[in-house]
Amino acid sequence: MNFSVEEKTLLGIGILDIFLILLFLLHFIIIYNISKKKCNNLGDVKLKNAGEEDQYDGFNKDKKDGKKKYEFIEFKNRRNHMAIFIESVAALVIFELLVLALVMFDKLHIAAGIIIMYVVAAVHWISLVIPSKPQAILNTIEMPAAKKWLERNKLKIHNFRENMVYWFGLFVILCAILALTIVLEGTCEDQLSFIDSRIIRKYLTPTCAATGFPCYVYLTLNQSPHNSIIANFHTSLEKGDKVPTPICKYDTTSISATNGSISNYQFSASGNYYEMPLEVIRYVNWVHLENLQPNTTYYFRCGSDENGYSEERKFKTQTDDPNQSYSFVVSGDVDVTENSVMVSKVAASQSPDFAMVGGDLAYDHAQYTCYRIVDKWLNHWQTKMITPDGFYIPLVASIGNHEVIGDYGASRDRIPFFVRYFPQVTKSTDPGKNNVDDRPTYNTINIGGPTGTVIFNLDSGHAATLEEQSSWMDQKLSSEFNSTQLRFSLYHVPMYPTIREYENPKSKALRESWLSIFDKYHFNIGFENHDHAYKRTHPLFNDQVVNDTSKKSTVYIGDGSWGTGTRPLPYSGLKWYQSFSKSAHYISSITINTNKKLIEFKSLDENGDIFDEGNIPY
Structure with missing residues (x-):
C-alpha cells in the first residue's frame, strides 16, 4: 500500500517522536542509576543540617529559609537535569503534534485527541515542571521509583495553592491545546497547505442546501452512449428526513418551452442513491436513462416528487452510425482554479458531443474533509460545460493519482469520491447502491457501433493493476471490438512524459504492460495526462518513431493541464519522441471527419487561441 502525503507526515512525526522518547528514557535511566548510589548514601541526613556544607553537586542554598534543596540530587547536577528536561519537552511537543495531526486528518476523534493530549501534558507538567519541596525529596528519596513519583505528585497536587503560578501555566497550555484542536480538527489541506477545517466549514454557506432539491446535475457516459446515459445529481436533507427515490423525467421535446408541468414528460426513470460518509448529509443519486434513440436530443429534469425537480436541461445521445462525424474535447488535471x-x-465553445477528463479532476487529494472542493468542481462543470446551443456536455472520466489515497495501488476504501460520484457503467452491469465501491475504474465507450470507434478509459495503476487491464483489452479487441475503425485510449500517467524522465518507473511500467496491446491493435491516439504540460509525439510503433505514415502507428497527445498549475518544460528541449511541446493550459478538440477519413485535432489555450493543430489519417 502506498501512503498519502498526510500519512507520510504522520509516519515521519511518529518516528521522530519515538526517537526522542527513547533518547529521553535512555538518558534518564543512565543518569538516574548513576545518581542512585549517592541518593542511597544520604542515610539519615536531615534538613536540620542545613548549615553544613554538603558533598553533593546537586545541593544549593534556599535563599528563603536557608535550608538545603535536594532538587538535583537524583540527576547528579543541574546540567543533567536541564538536558533531560529539554529532551522530555521535545518528546512531549512532538507527541502532542502527532496527536493533533491525527485529529486534523480525521484519523482520531477530537474528544479522544483532546483527552490524550491533556493527560500527557498534565502528567509531564506535574512531574517535571512543578518542583518538589526539599522535604518531599528527602522523605521519598529511598522509595522505589514508581512509588516515589506517585507520592511526590500527590504532594504537588495537595500543595496546590503554593504552586499557583505553575498551575496557571498548565491551565494556559491546556486552553491552547483545546483551541488549536478545535480550530484544526477535520482540516482540508493541499499538500499540507491549510484550506479550511470543520469549525470553519460549519459557518460557511452550505454547498448543497438541506431541502432535498438537486444541487448538482451532470451526465456521465457508459459503454453504450448511443442508447443510454447516466443522469447524476446530489441532494441533502435534514437529519431524520425520508430519502425519496431519485427520478428523472425526459422527453424528445421541451416541456418547459410550452410551460408544461413535470407530468407532461413522456418518459420517466427511477434510480438509486448512496449516502456519502461526510460531516454533512449528502446523497449521490444516479438514474440510468435507457432505450434512447441514437443522435437524438432529449430534455430532462431530475429530482423527486417530494422535494422538486431540477430545471430543464438537454443532451444529445451519441451516434451509432460509423459514417457520421462527431467531435469531443479532452484534457486532464482540471482543478478548481480560474484557469x-x-x-x-x-x-464548451467547441460544441463537443462529449468531454474526456484524464484524471485529477478536482484536486481534493482524496480527502473526505475536502468535499467542498469537489462540490466546487461539480458546480463549474454544470454551469460552464454547456455548448452555445445549450446542450449539457456528458463526461468521460479517468481515475488519477489525486483521486485515491496514496496515489497508486489503492483499495476501494481509499477512493472516497471518484467511483461514487462518476458511474460509467450500464444499468445491467451496475453493482447497485449497496456495492457502489465495486464499480470498475476502467471501461470502454463505443461511438458509431461495432465498426465505429472504441475508447478505452483506463486506470494507470491507481486502483487496478496494469496487467489485468492488458489482458482485458486484449480480450475486448479480439472479440467485441475487433472491427472498429478507430481506437483511442484515455488514462492519467503518460507513457511518453513531457516533464518527467522517459525512464521514470511509472511510465516505464505502462509501456511494458500496454504498449504491445496498443501496437498490436493499432491504437490511433493515446490521450495522456499527469505532467501538467502539453505534448504531441511523432507517430510511434514498438517504442520507435515511424516516419512512413502508411505504416500503423500511435500518436500520444496531452499531458494534462486543463486548469492546474503548469510546469516549465525541460531545458533540454524536445525529447526524441516529441513532435511538439508547450507549457500551457489547454483543451484538445478532436473531430472525426468520416468523409475525409481524418482525425482532425486542434489544441487551444485558456484564451481560445490554437497553438497546435493537424490531422491524422485513418
Missing part, C-alpha cells in the same frame, strides 16, 4: 474555468468555457 480551469476559462479552459472549460473554451472547451
Whole structure:
C-alpha cells in the first residue's frame, strides 16, 4: 500500500517522536542509576543540617529559609537535569503534534485527541515542571521509583495553592491545546497547505442546501452512449428526513418551452442513491436513462416528487452510425482554479458531443474533509460545460493519482469520491447502491457501433493493476471490438512524459504492460495526462518513431493541464519522441471527419487561441 502525503507526515512525526522518547528514557535511566548510589548514601541526613556544607553537586542554598534543596540530587547536577528536561519537552511537543495531526486528518476523534493530549501534558507538567519541596525529596528519596513519583505528585497536587503560578501555566497550555484542536480538527489541506477545517466549514454557506432539491446535475457516459446515459445529481436533507427515490423525467421535446408541468414528460426513470460518509448529509443519486434513440436530443429534469425537480436541461445521445462525424474535447488535471474555468468555457465553445477528463479532476487529494472542493468542481462543470446551443456536455472520466489515497495501488476504501460520484457503467452491469465501491475504474465507450470507434478509459495503476487491464483489452479487441475503425485510449500517467524522465518507473511500467496491446491493435491516439504540460509525439510503433505514415502507428497527445498549475518544460528541449511541446493550459478538440477519413485535432489555450493543430489519417 502506498501512503498519502498526510500519512507520510504522520509516519515521519511518529518516528521522530519515538526517537526522542527513547533518547529521553535512555538518558534518564543512565543518569538516574548513576545518581542512585549517592541518593542511597544520604542515610539519615536531615534538613536540620542545613548549615553544613554538603558533598553533593546537586545541593544549593534556599535563599528563603536557608535550608538545603535536594532538587538535583537524583540527576547528579543541574546540567543533567536541564538536558533531560529539554529532551522530555521535545518528546512531549512532538507527541502532542502527532496527536493533533491525527485529529486534523480525521484519523482520531477530537474528544479522544483532546483527552490524550491533556493527560500527557498534565502528567509531564506535574512531574517535571512543578518542583518538589526539599522535604518531599528527602522523605521519598529511598522509595522505589514508581512509588516515589506517585507520592511526590500527590504532594504537588495537595500543595496546590503554593504552586499557583505553575498551575496557571498548565491551565494556559491546556486552553491552547483545546483551541488549536478545535480550530484544526477535520482540516482540508493541499499538500499540507491549510484550506479550511470543520469549525470553519460549519459557518460557511452550505454547498448543497438541506431541502432535498438537486444541487448538482451532470451526465456521465457508459459503454453504450448511443442508447443510454447516466443522469447524476446530489441532494441533502435534514437529519431524520425520508430519502425519496431519485427520478428523472425526459422527453424528445421541451416541456418547459410550452410551460408544461413535470407530468407532461413522456418518459420517466427511477434510480438509486448512496449516502456519502461526510460531516454533512449528502446523497449521490444516479438514474440510468435507457432505450434512447441514437443522435437524438432529449430534455430532462431530475429530482423527486417530494422535494422538486431540477430545471430543464438537454443532451444529445451519441451516434451509432460509423459514417457520421462527431467531435469531443479532452484534457486532464482540471482543478478548481480560474484557469480551469476559462479552459472549460473554451472547451464548451467547441460544441463537443462529449468531454474526456484524464484524471485529477478536482484536486481534493482524496480527502473526505475536502468535499467542498469537489462540490466546487461539480458546480463549474454544470454551469460552464454547456455548448452555445445549450446542450449539457456528458463526461468521460479517468481515475488519477489525486483521486485515491496514496496515489497508486489503492483499495476501494481509499477512493472516497471518484467511483461514487462518476458511474460509467450500464444499468445491467451496475453493482447497485449497496456495492457502489465495486464499480470498475476502467471501461470502454463505443461511438458509431461495432465498426465505429472504441475508447478505452483506463486506470494507470491507481486502483487496478496494469496487467489485468492488458489482458482485458486484449480480450475486448479480439472479440467485441475487433472491427472498429478507430481506437483511442484515455488514462492519467503518460507513457511518453513531457516533464518527467522517459525512464521514470511509472511510465516505464505502462509501456511494458500496454504498449504491445496498443501496437498490436493499432491504437490511433493515446490521450495522456499527469505532467501538467502539453505534448504531441511523432507517430510511434514498438517504442520507435515511424516516419512512413502508411505504416500503423500511435500518436500520444496531452499531458494534462486543463486548469492546474503548469510546469516549465525541460531545458533540454524536445525529447526524441516529441513532435511538439508547450507549457500551457489547454483543451484538445478532436473531430472525426468520416468523409475525409481524418482525425482532425486542434489544441487551444485558456484564451481560445490554437497553438497546435493537424490531422491524422485513418
